Every structure is written in structure tokens, then in C-alpha cells.
Amino acid sequence: MPYAADKDVPRTGAIRTGPPARGASRRGLAGAAALLVTAGTLAACGGDGGAASSLTWYINPDAGGQAEIASRCTEASEGRYTIETAILPRDAASQREQLIRRLAANDASIDLMSLDPPFIPEFAEAGFLAPVPEDVAERVTEDVVESAIEGSTWRDEIVAVPFWANxxxxxxxxxxxxxxxxxxxxxxxxxxxxxxxxxxxxxxxxxxxxxxxxxxxxxxxxxxxxxxxxxxxxxxxxxxxxxxxxxxxxxxxxxxxxxxxxxxxxxxxxxxxxxxxxxxxxxxxxxxxxxxxxxxxxxxxxxxxxxxxxxxxxxxxxxxxxxxxxxxxxxxxYGGINLGVGAFSESPELAYEAAECIVEDENQAYYFVSNGNPASATSVYDDEEVLEAFPQAPVIRESLELAAPxxxxxxxxxxxxxxxxxxxxxxxxxxxxxxxxxxxxxxxxxxxxxxx
Amino acid sequence: MSTTTLPPTKKTAPVSAPKGTTSDRARSERKLAWLLAGPAFLVMLLVTAYPILQATYESLFDYRLTDPDNRSFVGLGNYGVILSDPLWWQSIGITAFITAVTVLVELVLGFALALVMVKALRALRPILRAAILIPYAVITVVSAFAWQFAFDINSGFVNSWFTWLPGVAADTDWFGDRWTSLLVICLAEIWKTTPFISLLLLAGLAQVPEVLQEAAKVDGATRWQRMWRVTIPNMKAAIMVALLFRTLDAFRVFDTIFIMTNGANGTESVSFLAYRQTIARLEIGLGSAVSVLLFLAVVLIAFVFIKGFKVDLAQARGE
CATH class of the missing domain: 3.40.190.10 (Periplasmic binding protein-like II)
Structure with a gap:
């Protein structure tokens, strides 16, 4: 697994410097520290420019489920991509603010983002979402609760990938x-x-x-x-x-x-x-x-x-x-999270591939059971494990069918x-x-x- | 009894200086001054003047961040919208209220703390200064959260510890009403910035000449009389500078309100209004206009202090 080691390397991009020679002046030390900080900051701003196979997924804070799914999909991709998560602010309104301001500045570091459905039209209308390929749109809307499909649609087109439906x-x-x-x-x-x-x-x-x-x-x-x-x-x-x-x-x-x-x-x-x-x-x-x-x-x-x-x-x-x-x-x-692919992402195809992996039934079932976030895929509600861990799952599914956006x-x-x-x-x-x-x-x- | 201050020292030009011309030395000193201050001046232009000018320019447009193609010039239209909106005047009122309350309380408390620091035993002084300064070192957002948690109806201790106070009960919802919210906001602000004001006043206290105190003592002045007639008049400049800095700062209050009420119950300050229009609503034009008005308000405050109360910033530095 060639990319596994990447995860342990901090993404600062800073050059590791050896200990300063004995007697090095304080000014020299301070200068080195400043350089290190600057290099780190610059690298953090620029993202991983060159490494096209590294995807960044901006997630809403949760109980660790999305990070786990990211690592599962990284593994499943067999080295084609790695997904790293970046955590957004706590509340939906602040998540929107941060994403929109980054996208308005053409931020290429946003490959995938967890979007609250009511904000999807705003993102789509502003041209902040990469168009969903037709075949992907077809696959990700199969056997999905109606409200989640509606929440991912703008101007009669699928603009995001339904992930979990709340x-x-x-x-x-x-x-x-x-x-x-x-x-x-x-x-x-x-x-x-x-x-x-x-x-x-x-x-x-x-x-x-x-x-x-x-x-x-x-x-x-x-x-x-x-x-x-x-x-x-x-x-x-x-x-x-x-x-x-x-x-x-x-x-x-x-x-x-x-x-x-x-x-x-x-x-x-x-x-x-x-x-x-x-x-x-x-x-x-x-x-x-x-x-x-x-x-x-x-x-x-x-x-x-x-x-x-x-x-x-x-x-x-x-x-x-x-x-x-x-x-x-x-x-x-109706709420939940749908996945958007950033319009300025350097590898939207890979990002959509990753999105399809993230929303796979077993990942949705895992997320439902471990974090309490209900699936958008209908088949998950028949999963024995889900029903055992979440006895209220049938009520949730019924509610999703009635839900109004x-x-x-x-x-x-x-x-x-x-x-x-x-x-x-x-x-x-x-x-x-x-x-x-x-x-x-x-x-x-x-x-x-x-x-x- | 009159107040006692030392006679002002007149800054006179040297008699030998020729009129109207500058000597070589003066010229080279002036050059050195520009060389020394120049970089700082340029940085100030870059980080202060440029954003102010850009905000002023953008405030003349109808401009939504997500829709840059439909940007259009509206002249002073944005200012018209703001100044005719009751929400603007309500926010001005709330901001002025928070400013007045916090600055006044901080001045009294800060003066008391400065006196404690001055009078404390030499051995205790460093510890005392550090202890008093700690709140100022805390990030405003962190302090706002700490105070919010303390007053929170579910997690806070205030409701259970202070039930003996009139008006405080186990189910008092501090953030459910305008005045109780404002009380907690003011408390958090006061706790956080009193050290700043006390530090400025401490510098002022150190400037009061000991000879005057001793002379007053010999004349039989009581402690109270010395305070009002000697100490305070001699540190007027320091007090005014402390007031000016804190007023300018307090008028821009944002973090505490953002964390504690998010503007609920009519607790929006002017800065909060600017945030809501620019960051949340993405209306860059309208938001910039609010920011420009806030800037003008701050300039007005500074002007009133410096001209109205005759604050001499140079004097406060001991020049």
C-alpha cells in the first residue's frame, strides 16, 4: 500500500532541520523558527499542490465516523487516492460561511465537502460544485429515499451525492x-x-x-x-x-x-x-x-x-x-449531509469516485450504527445489524418518506x-x-x- | 484647597538656533527618523489604509460574493439603507451601552488594582502583576465560552451558588433575556480587559512625583485628599489615554456577543451587524458600508477624546 505511509507525515511541508550548532546565536534560532513557521503556513495554505491523488474532504464535526469512512475508502482505492479530512466549524451556518468564502476565492484544496442540504442551491447557483457525471448521478440515486434525492437536486439536476439523510x-x-x-x-x-x-x-x-x-x-x-x-x-x-x-x-x-x-x-x-x-x-x-x-x-x-x-x-x-x-x-x-465536489478541485473524477465509495451501503450502515446518522440508502434499513443497534430505524425510514425539505x-x-x-x-x-x-x-x- | 501639579516644563528652542533654516544635523536627524519610522509607516499603510480604502470603495456597490457578475454601482445607496434601518440604531444603542458600562466599571476597578500593585510589598509585586494580568492573556473567545458555561442553565455553577442573591434562582435563564444577557456580556468584558486599563494606570501612577506627595503629607493632607488633589490630577493624561484606548476597543465588541447570544434578544453590536451582512449574508457592499460607518464612529470617538478632553498622547508617554 504505497500511500499508507503518507498519513503519518505531517502536511506542513517544512524541511526538518537538525539541532542548531552549539553557540548558534539566538537571532539565528529565531530566524530558523520563523522560517519553519512560514514554510508550514505557506504549505498549509497551498495544500498538496503536486500530489493529485490526495483528496481533502471537508467534514462537519461528528463522532469520528467520517474520518473512519475516509480511511476505509483510502484503503479500498488501492493507492489511487488518499482521503484526508478537514474539520469544519460546529454549526451548519458557520460551515457554510467557511466553505463559501474558500470557494469564492477558488480554493483548490476542497475536493469533497459535507454539505447541509438547504445550502446546496446556493453553492450550485454560484458554480461552486463540479458537475456530477451522468453515470455517477444515476448510480448514487438508486434506491435512495426521495427526500435525499430532492435535497441533492437543483434546477432538475443532481448536483450533489446523497450521503446520509436525517x-x-x-x-x-x-x-x-x-x-x-x-x-x-x-x-x-x-x-x-x-x-x-x-x-x-x-x-x-x-x-x-x-x-x-x-x-x-x-x-x-x-x-x-x-x-x-x-x-x-x-x-x-x-x-x-x-x-x-x-x-x-x-x-x-x-x-x-x-x-x-x-x-x-x-x-x-x-x-x-x-x-x-x-x-x-x-x-x-x-x-x-x-x-x-x-x-x-x-x-x-x-x-x-x-x-x-x-x-x-x-x-x-x-x-x-x-x-x-x-x-x-x-x-x-429533513436534514443530513450530501457530498459536494469542489468546482476548483484538481481531480474531480477521483473525488466523485471517492464520493461513491463513501456513500456505499456498508459505510452508511456503519455511520448509522456508530454515529446515529441515518442512511439515505433504503436497503440499509433492512440490515439486521442496523435494526439490532437502532430499533427505531423503521420509524426513521417512515419519517424520511414523509419529510419536507x-x-x-x-x-x-x-x-x-x-x-x-x-x-x-x-x-x-x-x-x-x-x-x-x-x-x-x-x-x-x-x-x-x-x-x- | 487647590490641586497640586508640577509646573509644565516649556519646550523651548535653543537660543542659538538660526531662524527659518534647518541645520545639517537637524536635517540628517529628520532623515534618520524617516528611515527608522518608514518601514513601520509602510506596513501601516499596507495593513490599515489599504483595507479601509477598499472597504470604502466596495461600500458603493451592490455586490454579493456568490454573484460577482451582477455587481453594480449604487453610490451612497447602501448607507441610505443602513441609516434608515431601526436595527442599525438599536445596535448603536446597545454598543454604546456596553461601552459606557464596561469602560466606567473597568476604570474604577483598574484604578483600584493599579493602587494595589503600586502599594504591594516589593516581594509580592511580580506575582501580583502576573496574577492581575492573566485575564488579559486569555483569548476573548475562550473567556466568552468560560463565562457562558458558568452562567449556562445546564452546565453552569452560578445558578446553584448564587441563589441567595435576589433575582437569581436555580432556573434563571441568563441568555434568554436582553438585560441578563447584556449583564453577562459586560461581566466577561470587564473581567477580561480590566488588567489592560490597570496597567496603563499603573504607568500613570508611577509618574506622580513623590515630592508632591511628601509635601502634601507635611501639609497635613489626609490619604483621601492626597488621592483627589495630588494623585489623580497628576495622572489625568494617563487616565484619559486609558479611557480612550478602552472606549475605542469596547465600541468594537464582537467575540463575546457572537459566542454568548449570537445576537439573540436584541444584543447585536455594530460589529456583529457588519459580520452578519458581510460574512453570513455575503453582501460585501452593504457589509462594507456598515464597517465604514463603524470606522467613522471610532474616528469620532477618538476625535472627541483628543480635542474635546484635550488628551495629549505625547504627555502620557512621559515626553
Whole structure:
């Protein structure tokens, strides 16, 4: 394996210097140090210019799954390429900022990148993604859940490779639902779970912090009510028609307010993120909780680390996302990660080859089981090992089929941040007026007539 | 009782110097001065003037980073958008509030710390100085995280240790409300930058002539009187310079807000607004205009201090 040794060599490109001769002046030492630092920095900036077979994959931070998959694919390539991972910032918005700024400067070091689906149209429209070869597009969309294909599509073309498909489910404590007399075999509504949690003195967890997760929640609510954030999409940002002041928008705001103002919301609801709401669900007050599937391996990990009692995850169960109206099916959030190939990559063919390796079924199954990130390939959900490690897998698959994406537009950031500004804190969102204000704000921002 | 300062020493030209002409020596000294300061001056032009000019130029355009082909000239349009937006004025208000609160508290605390450093036993002085300076050595983002974790409702210790204080309960959500968020932001800023101000004031304290103190003591002045009538008047220049530097710095507050609230609950500062437009929204034109306005605000502050309060930067250096 000719490239295996490469992994141990630091990529600084600095020349190893011997120890300075005895009596060497301090200035000489400082000069050498400065040279070393400069050489290292320059090399880090330039990437591995010459070595075309070294691919850099910009990944979102995870529990180590992507790095493991990278090394598996490096091995499987039998020396044609090596994949090295570079870690992006923690939250989706900062990941986008870093990638977009690098790509705007034609950064050739980005071969592969883990992209959050709502930002894919922006990347595609700006010409930051290398075109997907037709045969690759065909192969990577075979037996893949519909929402993941939709998330990788822009202007009716596949522009990214579906990797893993995330969705939120309704996590609940079996003991709490039972004590409240709530039949979880049937679809439940937000009103029902709030009432049940209040009756038991337990929490309903959701993401009320001013962050992307608030848009995720709001989008799921308005879609579940039968509406949409964008009612009429357009290439021209000024012509985008928003549906926030529609009856469905009002209904979504009612639910936001209902949850945030209920006794079941907990005292830090307006700063609650995916992570802190999962912590709340692990506590003795945990009752119901909408969140991604990572919640389950997170609790198992805590049990292993000795910080959580084993009975807690045993009490966990998952159901499809709560309904807004009793008779209308829920539209759970869709998320996950798709793989993009940088438009300025020096070896896009190899990068697509690597991408195909990364999304292979066994890698998706491994990622699902080890990191709790659900697969986009449907066959993974029949894998015995997956079903054993993740008993909630069938619910996740069902949820993925129902899931609705967030608005697909190159101006997604403006819309999402506008929603966060208007609907945060959720307890003060007013069904009568917030929708109209948000519509006005976002329309003005899209027309570049307002600050954000 | 009046304040006591030493009479200003007049900088007089040597009597022998011929009027209107410069001697060879003066000329060569001037040349040497330019040679010495020149490289620094060039570097300043490169790293300061160039970005400022570029931002000013770009602020006249409607320019989105992902769409460079549709860049168009809009003149002062971006400034119109900003100045007519209530969000801008709200951010100015918040920034001014944070600046005023932190600088005032830091001045009082910093002065107290400087006095402690001056009066401490010689053996203790180095340790004390190092201890006081530690917060200033901490990276702002790290300090912001530390304070955020301390006040966090899930992981923080503040809520459990300080329940005996009125207004603090086990379920107080510090980052869920504007004023409590601002309180924690100000606390973190004060903790971090008080050492800076105390260091500048320490330099000022060292300049107060011992003879004046002794004379005041002989005249029977109390400790308090010596402080107000001798010490403080003699270090006015140092105080003003410390205030000026900290005000300029505080007005650009960003990191702590970014980490703690990410602008939620109306805690956006002007720098944060510039970040949101330029980096998040990728509107380079609009964002540059916000940055230019922030720059002008900072220039105005410096101007008011130097002209309004007659701060003499040279005097503070002991020239």
C-alpha cells in the first residue's frame, strides 16, 4: 500500500532541520523558527499542490465516523487516492460561511465537502460544485429515499451525492406516555403531547434557540399544517413570494407559542438547541422531545461513560413527528449531509469516485450504527445489524418518506435568519402579527432594502 | 484647597538656533527618523489604509460574493439603507451601552488594582502583576465560552451558588433575556480587559512625583485628599489615554456577543451587524458600508477624546 505511509507525515511541508550548532546565536534560532513557521503556513495554505491523488474532504464535526469512512475508502482505492479530512466549524451556518468564502476565492484544496442540504442551491447557483457525471448521478440515486434525492437536486439536476439523510422523530419516554394514557401507536398531535407532559410534570423538548434549528422546527410546523415558507419561488430574489402570513403560517405560530408558553417547555426554552434539549430529555424530567436520531446513541454513550443510568435509554421510544392537525399527516424535518465536489478541485473524477465509495451501503450502515446518522440508502434499513443497534430505524425510514425539505433557494440564508429574527423567542411569537412582520422583513431583506 | 501639579516644563528652542533654516544635523536627524519610522509607516499603510480604502470603495456597490457578475454601482445607496434601518440604531444603542458600562466599571476597578500593585510589598509585586494580568492573556473567545458555561442553565455553577442573591434562582435563564444577557456580556468584558486599563494606570501612577506627595503629607493632607488633589490630577493624561484606548476597543465588541447570544434578544453590536451582512449574508457592499460607518464612529470617538478632553498622547508617554 504505497500511500499508507503518507498519513503519518505531517502536511506542513517544512524541511526538518537538525539541532542548531552549539553557540548558534539566538537571532539565528529565531530566524530558523520563523522560517519553519512560514514554510508550514505557506504549505498549509497551498495544500498538496503536486500530489493529485490526495483528496481533502471537508467534514462537519461528528463522532469520528467520517474520518473512519475516509480511511476505509483510502484503503479500498488501492493507492489511487488518499482521503484526508478537514474539520469544519460546529454549526451548519458557520460551515457554510467557511466553505463559501474558500470557494469564492477558488480554493483548490476542497475536493469533497459535507454539505447541509438547504445550502446546496446556493453553492450550485454560484458554480461552486463540479458537475456530477451522468453515470455517477444515476448510480448514487438508486434506491435512495426521495427526500435525499430532492435535497441533492437543483434546477432538475443532481448536483450533489446523497450521503446520509436525517430527520427528526418524536422521542418519548415510554413510562411517561403510559402514565399519561397516551396511545403512541396512533399519530399524536402537539396539543396532545403538551397536555400529557403537563399532566405528568414532564418536559416537551424542542429547539427554541435563535439558530438554524428554529427554522427547522418552524418549517416542519408550517409544512405539517399544509403550507410552505415559500409559496412561489423565483430566480429573482425580489419576486419570491412568502407564505408566512397565511392561515398555515398562523397555525404554525400557534404551535410555537403553545409549546414555548406551556409549563412543559422548561426554563431555558429560548436557548434550547438540539444538544441541550437532548440533555433535558435524559434528565428525570424528560417526557417528549422532537430531535434527530443521534439522541439514542448519545444516551447509550452516556450510559457507557457512567454518567447516565442504563434504565434511561431503555425507556426511550420513537414515533413519527407530532401532527399539527389531527387529520393531516406530519411533515417532519429533513436534514443530513450530501457530498459536494469542489468546482476548483484538481481531480474531480477521483473525488466523485471517492464520493461513491463513501456513500456505499456498508459505510452508511456503519455511520448509522456508530454515529446515529441515518442512511439515505433504503436497503440499509433492512440490515439486521442496523435494526439490532437502532430499533427505531423503521420509524426513521417512515419519517424520511414523509419529510419536507426547507425552502430550496440560493437565498436560503436570508430567509432562515429572517425567520429566526422574527420568531425568536418563540414565546413572544404572535399568530396574528408575527407572520406578516416576518414576510415584510424577509421581503425587504431579499430586495436589499433592510439589514439582517 | 487647590490641586497640586508640577509646573509644565516649556519646550523651548535653543537660543542659538538660526531662524527659518534647518541645520545639517537637524536635517540628517529628520532623515534618520524617516528611515527608522518608514518601514513601520509602510506596513501601516499596507495593513490599515489599504483595507479601509477598499472597504470604502466596495461600500458603493451592490455586490454579493456568490454573484460577482451582477455587481453594480449604487453610490451612497447602501448607507441610505443602513441609516434608515431601526436595527442599525438599536445596535448603536446597545454598543454604546456596553461601552459606557464596561469602560466606567473597568476604570474604577483598574484604578483600584493599579493602587494595589503600586502599594504591594516589593516581594509580592511580580506575582501580583502576573496574577492581575492573566485575564488579559486569555483569548476573548475562550473567556466568552468560560463565562457562558458558568452562567449556562445546564452546565453552569452560578445558578446553584448564587441563589441567595435576589433575582437569581436555580432556573434563571441568563441568555434568554436582553438585560441578563447584556449583564453577562459586560461581566466577561470587564473581567477580561480590566488588567489592560490597570496597567496603563499603573504607568500613570508611577509618574506622580513623590515630592508632591511628601509635601502634601507635611501639609497635613489626609490619604483621601492626597488621592483627589495630588494623585489623580497628576495622572489625568494617563487616565484619559486609558479611557480612550478602552472606549475605542469596547465600541468594537464582537467575540463575546457572537459566542454568548449570537445576537439573540436584541444584543447585536455594530460589529456583529457588519459580520452578519458581510460574512453570513455575503453582501460585501452593504457589509462594507456598515464597517465604514463603524470606522467613522471610532474616528469620532477618538476625535472627541483628543480635542474635546484635550488628551495629549505625547504627555502620557512621559515626553
Amino acid at each position: 430527520t427528526q422523530v418524536l422521542w418519548y419516554r415510554k413510562s411517561v406516555a403510559e402514565a399519561a394514557g397516551l396511545d403512541m401507536e396512533q399519530p399524536v398531535t402537539w396539543e396532545q403531547i403538551v397536555e400529557a407532559a403537563e399532566s405528568q410534570g414532564k418536559l416537551v423538548g424542542a429547539q427554541g434557540a435563535r439558530a438554524e434549528s428554529l427554522t427547522v422546527w418552524f418549517n416542519a410546523l408550517i409544512e405539517s399544517a399544509g403550507g410552505s415558507i415559500i409559496v412561489e419561488n423565483s430566480e429573482n430574489p425580489e419576486d419570491i413570494q412568502l407564505g408566512l402570513d397565511s392561515p398555515e403560517g398562523e397555525r404554525a405560530t400557534e404551535i410555537l407559542q403553545l409549546v414555548a408558553e406551556s409549563d412543559a417547555a422548561g426554563s431555558a426554552f429560548s436557548t434550547s438547541t438540539e444538544d441541550s434539549s437532548a440533555t433535558g430529555f435524559e434528565s428525570e424530567n424528560g417526557g417528549f422531545h422532537v430531535n434527530y436520531p443521534f439522541v439514542y446513541p448519545r444516551a447509550l454513550g452516556a450510559v457507557e461513560a457512567g454518567t447516565l443510568d442504563a434504565s434511561v435509554p431503555e425507556d426511550y421510544a420513537a414515533a413519527v413527528y407530532p401532527r399539527v392537525d389531527e387529520d393531516t399527516e406530519a411533515a417532519p424535518p 426547507r425552502p430550496q433557494t440560493p437565498y436560503y440564508n436570508e430567509i432562515s435568519v429572517g425567520i429566526q429574527r422574527s420568531y425568536h423567542p418563540p414565546s413572544t411569537a404572535d399568530p396574528g402579527s408575527t407572520g406578516e412582520q416576518a414576510n415584510e422583513l424577509i421581503t425587504a431583506v431579499l430586495a436589499k432594502e433592510d439589514l439582517l
